[in-house]
Amino acid sequence: MAVSIDYLCFTMKVKDLRHCARATYMDTHQHDPDVKKKSRRNTLMINPIARFFPQEPVFNTDFRARSAEDIEAYRNFFRIQYQEYLDRCLKLFVTHVLGLTMNAPRGFGFQFYTESMKLTTADGEDFCGFVGIGGNQDTVHFQINGTGCKHVFAKLQAWELHGWLSNVLGVQQLARLDLAYDDYHGLFDCDYALKAAYEDAFRTASRGISPTVNENHKYRFGEHGAKHYSQEMVTVGSRTSRIYWRIYNKALEQNLAQNGMVWYRTECELKKWDIDALLNPDGAFAALNAFSASISSAPAFNTKPRPEKRVACDVLTAAYWMRRQYGKILNSLIEEFDGDIPKVIGLLQRDGRKFSFPDTYTALIQSITNRSVDPLECKS
Known part of the structure; x- marks a missing residue:
């Protein structure tokens, strides 16, 4: 896909991990064109990945207690067994679905969670984000950075992850989703973004004021007043708003401009966004506003939240x-x-x-x- 996913955050209920062992091929591959062509007898096939997950522990109803202490002891035993079961399901989800590795607990939390773990690649070399657990209404929070997204979506399609999150784990909203478009020809640079802002192309609604534009350049003057940039960036919107744009010279950031490389990146940071954007990232990007539609030629796929x-x-x-x-x-x-x-x-x-x-x-x-x-x- 021309538009890539560069950051991904989502939250799910810990107890919903028990559904992973029953995930069908139709749950996770519902939007696969090949699956739609198959006969109905194949729609309830268990997903091969689901076979890695253990079965849910069952409370023994035949247990005979002799005292209230026996009952409480058995409840505590079952509670511990069930928590260990959910912890194992979480690790298997990270390993077999996301294709990443979850490290040991760090001893402190993040994002209002009491405990957290690092996400890395299978070999442990690349840092891919964090997982937050503990408290916060019995949920688990994933924060996957750009490196992590590259590894995740090299393993599975975005619509496949949508199937796991939406149909299996009940996730309907992404806490954050960054969509990125890379331009290697200099067509959609910072000047283009400024012209689009002047023409009000970043507006997403007919009412209200236009989003704020900020030029965040760093440069020094050379001979004859020429500007030598060390940073070239234009931002549109606010970091606290639902849609925030960054258009910047990626070649400068990666120290590649000195080799004559042209690389401009357009990033859109979406907050509290509909998970259906994973079904068609190109179309979701094109549907945001006139600016994104001028960059992406994909048919618009509207995923803007509708109250x-x-x-x-x-x-x-x-x-x-x-x-x-x-x-x-x-x-x-x-x-x-x-x-x-x-x-x-x-x-x-x-x-x-x-x-x-x-x-x-x-x-x-x-x-x-x-x-x-x-x-x-x-x-x-």
């Missing part, structure tokens, strides 16, 4: 995962109580304050559910 869809998908996705995790148990309970659904719901209802969605969700949910939208639409 209306996000609201409804919050509810529909929750129902999807509830059905996936507890559907069999609910079916058994309904059968046990002769189809008395209100009685089953009453049995499962938790005492105390309920979780309620905002009032503004109601109309949006109905507008989508009335169109018979499947929860999987939120994942495609």
Whole structure:
């Protein structure tokens, strides 16, 4: 692909790692053109990578306790076994899915996590990012840098990682995604970015003010007033905004300009972005604004966050995962109580304050559910 992924951050629930052992080939290769041509009998084939993951520990219901201490001891034993199981699944996910290596805990955390580990290549030579675990609502956070992304996407396609994250682990949003375009002909340099900013090509919405432009050059004057750059960079937007642009002379940064090499890089830093951007990075880049569309010739693939869809998908996705995790148990309970659904719901209802969605969700949910939208639409 012409547009590369240069930075990737995502967060997932630790307990969802248990789904990796049941990942089907259709879960991870749903968007593979070859898979779509195959017959339906192949859609539920277990992914070969899933066979590396251990099976989930099962609580022994035949255990007979003689005292309350026995019960607590067994619960602690099972809790420890389950935590070891999840830790093993995390290491296997890093190794077999991402193709990286997770080092030993560093003894301190990052990004509000109590513990962290370094990510490296399989040989341990290249630093690829961090993994944060511990606390923070029982989640695990991945921060993969540019070097790590090169190794990850040399092993698997971006749409394949989308399948693992979205269909298996329930990740719907990327904390950060950097898309980069490399120009080796000098067509899309800093001057081009300034001209595009003057023509308001960085605007992503018809309303509001245009993003801020900052020229961040470093140079000295030579003979006849010629500028000799040590840094050539233009940034557009704010580091705290959802979209932030960097256009800079990569050859200067890598000390290659003295050899006559031309290399300009255009980077777009996206925050809290829809994971569907992994399905088509080129199209997602082209759909951002007029500036990116003038660089990438790929058909636009709009992944800009849309509040209306996000609201409804919050509810529909929750129902999807509830059905996936507890559907069999609910079916058994309904059968046990002769189809008395209100009685089953009453049995499962938790005492105390309920979780309620905002009032503004109601109309949006109905507008989508009335169109018979499947929860999987939120994942495609």
